[in-house]
Amino acid sequence: MMKNNIEIENVSFRYKGSAESLLDNFSLTVKKGEVLLLCGESGSGKTTVIRLINGLIPHYYQGELEGNVRVAERDIKETELYELAGTVGTVFQNPRSQFFSVDTDGEIVFGPENIGLATDEIIRRKQETVKELDIEKLLGKSLFELSGGEKQKIACASVSALLPDIILLDEPSANLDRTATEYLRETIIKWKKQGKTIIVSEHRLWYLRDIADRVIRMENGRIKNEWTGKDFSGLSSESIQKLRLRPLTVEDTFSSENDSSSFLDMPEENAVILENFFFTYKRRPHLFFRKKLTQADEDILTLNIPKLRLPKNSVIAVVGSNGTGKSTFLRCVCGLERDCPGVITMDGKEYKGKNRTELCYMVMQDVNHQLFTDSVMAEVMLSMKDKNEKACEIILESLGLLPYKDKHPMALSGGQKQRVAIASAVAAGAKLLLFDEPTSGLDLSHMEMVGQLLTNLARSGSTVLVSTHDPELIGQCCDYILCIDKGKVGYYKIKE
Amino acid sequence: MANVKGNTSPKKNLGVKDFITVGIFTAIMFVVEFACAMLGYIHPVMVAGLSVLIPLVGCIPMMLFYTKIEKFGMITIMSVLIAIIMFVTGMGYLGAPLIILSGVIADLIAKSGGYKSFKKTVLSNGIFSLWICANYFPVIITADSYRKDLIDGDYSAEYCDNLFGAINYKTIAVLLILCFVFGCIGALIGKAAIKKHFEKAGIV
Amino acid sequence: MNIRLDPRTKLYMILIVSAVVMMSATTPLLWAVRIIITLVPIVLLIAEKRYASAFRFFALYTIALILTFFFLSDESTGIIKSLLTGYCGIIAQFLPAMITAWYVIRTTKIDEFISAMQKMHIPDGITISLAVVMRFFPTIKEEYLAIRDAMKMRGISLGGGNVIKMIEYRMIPLLFSCVNIGDELSAAAITKGLGGKIKRTSVAVLKTGAADIVLITGFTVAAAVFVIFKYFV
Numbered sequence: 001m002m003k004n005n006i007e008i009e010n011v012s013f014r015y016k017g018s019a020e021s022l023l024d025n026f027s028l029t030v031k032k033g034e035v036l037l038l039c040g041e042s043g044s045g046k047t048t049v050i051r052l053i054n055g056l057i058p059h060y061y062q063g064e065l066e067g068n069v070r071v072a073e074r075d076i077k078e079t080e081l082y083e084l085a086g087t088v089g090t091v092f093q094n095p096r097s098q099f100f101s102v103d104t105d106g107e108i109v110f111g112p113e114n115i116g117l118a119t120d121e122i123i124r125r126k127q128e129t130v131k132e133l134d135i136e137k138l139l140g141k142s143l144f145e146l147s148g149g150e151k152q153k154i155a156c157a158s159v160s161a162l163l164p165d166i167i168l169l170d171e172p173s174a175n176l177d178r179t180a181t182e183y184l185r186e187t188i189i190k191w192k193k194q195g196k197t198i199i200v201s202e203h204r205l206w207y208l209r210d211i212a213d214r215v216i217r218m219e220n221g222r223i224k225n226e227w228t229g230k231d232f233s234g235l236s237s238e239s240i241q242k243l244r245l246r247p248l249t250v251e252d253t254f255s256s257e258n259d260s261s262s263f264l265d266m267p268e269e270n271a272v273i274l275e276n277f278f279f280t281y282k283r284r285p286h287l288f289f290r291k292k293l294t295q296a297d298e299d300i301l302t303l304n305i306p307k308l309r310l311p312k313n314s315v316i317a318v319v320g321s322n323g324t325g326k327s328t329f330l331r332c333v334c335g336l337e338r339d340c341p342g343v344i345t346m347d348g349k350e351y352k353g354k355n356r357t358e359l360c361y362m363v364m365q366d367v368n369h370q371l372f373t374d375s376v377m378a379e380v381m382l383s384m385k386d387k388n389e390k391a392c393e394i395i396l397e398s399l400g401l402l403p404y405k406d407k408h409p410m411a412l413s414g415g416q417k418q419r420v421a422i423a424s425a426v427a428a429g430a431k432l433l434l435f436d437e438p439t440s441g442l443d444l445s446h447m448e449m450v451g452q453l454l455t456n457l458a459r460s461g462s463t464v465l466v467s468t469h470d471p472e473l474i475g476q477c478c479d480y481i482l483c484i485d486k487g488k489v490g491y492y493k494i495k496e
Numbered sequence: 497m498a499n500v501k502g503n504t505s506p507k508k509n510l511g512v513k514d515f516i517t518v519g520i521f522t523a524i525m526f527v528v529e530f531a532c533a534m535l536g537y538i539h540p541v542m543v544a545g546l547s548v549l550i551p552l553v554g555c556i557p558m559m560l561f562y563t564k565i566e567k568f569g570m571i572t573i574m575s576v577l578i579a580i581i582m583f584v585t586g587m588g589y590l591g592a593p594l595i596i597l598s599g600v601i602a603d604l605i606a607k608s609g610g611y612k613s614f615k616k617t618v619l620s621n622g623i624f625s626l627w628i629c630a631n632y633f634p635v636i637i638t639a640d641s642y643r644k645d646l647i648d649g650d651y652s653a654e655y656c657d658n659l660f661g662a663i664n665y666k667t668i669a670v671l672l673i674l675c676f677v678f679g680c681i682g683a684l685i686g687k688a689a690i691k692k693h694f695e696k697a698g699i700v
Numbered sequence: 701m702n703i704r705l706d707p708r709t710k711l712y713m714i715l716i717v718s719a720v721v722m723m724s725a726t727t728p729l730l731w732a733v734r735i736i737i738t739l740v741p742i743v744l745l746i747a748e749k750r751y752a753s754a755f756r757f758f759a760l761y762t763i764a765l766i767l768t769f770f771f772l773s774d775e776s777t778g779i780i781k782s783l784l785t786g787y788c789g790i791i792a793q794f795l796p797a798m799i800t801a802w803y804v805i806r807t808t809k810i811d812e813f814i815s816a817m818q819k820m821h822i823p824d825g826i827t828i829s830l831a832v833v834m835r836f837f838p839t840i841k842e843e844y845l846a847i848r849d850a851m852k853m854r855g856i857s858l859g860g861g862n863v864i865k866m867i868e869y870r871m872i873p874l875l876f877s878c879v880n881i882g883d884e885l886s887a888a889a890i891t892k893g894l895g896g897k898i899k900r901t902s903v904a905v906l907k908t909g910a911a912d913i914v915l916i917t918g919f920t921v922a923a924a925v926f927v928i929f930k931y932f933v
Contacts, residue, residue, distance in 0.1 A: 080896070086893070088891070096839075099835075100888070102838065106810065115898060116896070369849075369873055370854070370873075372869045374693055382856065407696075410693070424854070512889060512890050515832065516832050516886045560875055569825070574829075585805070588797070638793055
């Protein structure tokens with residue numbers, strides 16, 4: 001007979017200063033050793049449930065809490081957060097902000113040090129965790145040098161080293177590529193085998209398909225549907241789509257090899273032509289002038305694309321694993337890497353060096369970095385050469401931002417911020433729009449909105465390059481797929 | 497079972513969140529100090545300009561920091577951290593008493609206004625800005641003995657002034673006043689920037 | 701050769717060097733003491749295989765000394781010479797402290813440093829905050845670089861020639877990011893038990909070895925010689 005490890009009884013919660021409650025008379029029990037998947041749209045209350053169990057509500061995030069939460073036979077309201085550290089572990093969404101140390105070793109032992117374990121015990125646990133999660137290669141490194149996927153591995157290890165009975169994961173795959181997500185799957189399977197109670201809140205479902213014992217779909221702070229893991233896996237893709245969930249299976253879009261590059265013979269006037277896109281992070285020693293990079297430097301090149309044609313007015317997906325040159329490619333195209341000798345030709349006009357920034361604009365993965373002013377209107381006007389309020393309003397209208405024109409960009413939702421960035425790109429007259437992982441961590445509805453937006457941009461005369469790990473997005477809106485592999489074009493094809 | 501209101505009230509003692517807040521803003525202030533001190537490479541005399549530059553450039557983060565203070569100790573800890581970092585980065589320890597003293601006094605002033613009164617915040621920031629003068633202590637102390645040694649060794653006074661220019665024991669009073677005045681001005685500017693951005697965005 | 705020093709020894713080194721750079725050297729003996737004290741961190745940098753920075757510091761210090769002693773004197777007037785006087789004076793005076801600080805910062809792991817602070821009975825609040833400061837320097841750099849890229853794309857790196865805008869455009873997104881990261885960082889750290897009543901332990905082992913004793917003695921003697929010969933002889 002398994003006993004209940006987590007009991008949530010009739011809980012309602014509302015954040016301080018917020019009008020609507022995020023949870024509404026919510027009850028849930030989780031048995032020891034159970035793996036529970038929480039899904040549902042953004043804002044449905046998944047994260048709030050996670051925060052109830054790890055005690056961040058009510059001890060860190062303040063608000064009005066009614067009802068009872070018991071975790072491992074403790075009343076959460078009466079338990080100090082540090083007392084829970086050895087019982088409940090949490091892996092958070094953002095790999096950049098959840099580590100406290102600067103190096104990997106320090107982060108793995110951080111938790112055990114906090115709860116005051118003896119040094120020998122900490123070292124023993126560290127070695128065990130490292131072996132179990134297979135991360136020897138990451139030891140002794142600075143966390144700032146690691147990729148998002150590697151950081152998330154360390155986050156799992158640092159939770160694991162505390163040996164908690166309950167492990168919570170709050171959208172852990174949001175910033176991960178496919179390989180890293182598969183590793184995450186392996187980790188969860190290992191934890192499951194150890195008999196830990198696991199709760200995952202997630203939009204991406206494919207990697208959890210046959211791990212979850214139970215699946216709960218939330219809507220407006222309540223449980224809307226509940227399945228056993230088996231029943232859930234058996235759902236047809238139509239019913240999943242109807243539930244506004246992301247697919248349970250994804251085809252391996254990235255590995256297909258049939259190269260149909262016939263469209264590369266398209267007439268020049270229909271294409272944006274990229275030439276001499278070479279770049280390296282390993283600079284050669286130089287005396288006064290750095291030698292211009294050419295194809296002859298092949299052995300040191302991080303990016304090596306001598307010639308490429310991008311069909312105008314289309315959406316081109318840029319795929320490939322992390323660290324293979326995708327973001328370097330985007331950075332070079334939009335002129336952020338001044339050492340890249342690349343030339344872009346469009347409509348007979350050449351853009352090189354700094355001029356590339358006139359033609360291109362990149363919507364960054366963390367769009368917060370590119371919003372500078374105190375209102376949406378001012379943000380767009382900042383990009384306009386001749387400040388024209390009328391033209392600005394037209395652009396805002398087309399992106400559905402007009403009602404927000406006087407708001408502070410930082411007060412908007414993630415999707416709206418993305419659109420503000422797009423609006424300023426359009427205002428600056430950028431013809432080639434680049435998107436770096438625009439859908440990471442989005443639910444189905446928001447992803448479809450981004451897809452629609454990209455299609456609209458392409459139809460209205462822009463050429464869109466979008467780097468992505470989401471096969472769903474490619475399926476929805478991309479016309480071409482460009483795979484970058486080790487800095488070169490792996491394949492380049494029309495999407496079937 | 498009765499529904500218990502789980503309303504959490506701010507606790508009396510400083511918590512982890514407060515320590516982390518202090519750490520973040522200290523890091524930002526130190527980056528500001530470092531960026532401004534870079535101007536010193538143009539000529540050491542420029543270093544005297546720090547007492548105007550740092551309060552002005554650092555005003556937005558400082559005012560944002562003030563909005564996050566609810567309990568006594570945060571400004572004090574910041575001053576201790578600044579003193580430690582200055583010591584470790586080789587800028588001497590003679591300024592430490594000044595830094596920590598201005599931190600404690602600034603903390604007390606802000607506390608007397610319940611960390612809410614804007615007038616007190618302005619005054620507090622002005623006092624706290626005095627820590628910048630700690631940058632000058634090694635130069636002043638050195639210059640003093642240096643000058644004496646050099647003049648004893650038949651060097652001209654002009655040569656000595658070239659060496660340590662605008663910063664010496666005579667001008668330190670002026671520099672302290674500058675720090676205070678620009679600390680207060682900075683508080684006003686910073687407050688305006690907070691209103692323009694962070695309050696409008698609903699962050700504070 | 702690998703010398704692992706106790707962070708407390710390193711702090712002591714900084715203490716002595718910072719004190720010595722504040723007293724001017726007047727006699728050849730005093731200069732000799734100063735130069736020896738300066739050479740120690742340079743040698744330590746070499747032992748840590750940081751040849752480039754060791755060489756740079758050595759060259760800079762040597763040039764400053766040579767210029768001060770042989771080329772700049774009472775007759776140094778004119779803009780270039782007066783600039784040079786300023787530079788060389790400051791470098792010859794304060795570079796020793798900078799070199800020592802550089803050595804300490806580059807070779808001390810943060811957890812070692814924190815552990816040393818705990819051993820010296822510094823309150824937890826201060827050690828936690830200080831650890832956050834160290835962790836945040838690279839974060840600020842990362843965020844700042846991203847913001848700078850975004851500014852380049854918009855062509856507003858110079859704020860349209862407006863200095864206030866230049867600062868505002870950098871500071872505002874930076875602060876928004878840092879506050880966000882800070883909130884998430886606090887939440888994550890708390891769930892991992894930071895801030896409990898239990899005394900934190902640390903796996904960083906602090907060992908005071910022969911090298912520590914040699915250095916502590918050496919620096920104490922050097923400081924004593926400097927003070928005695930400057931003020932009492």
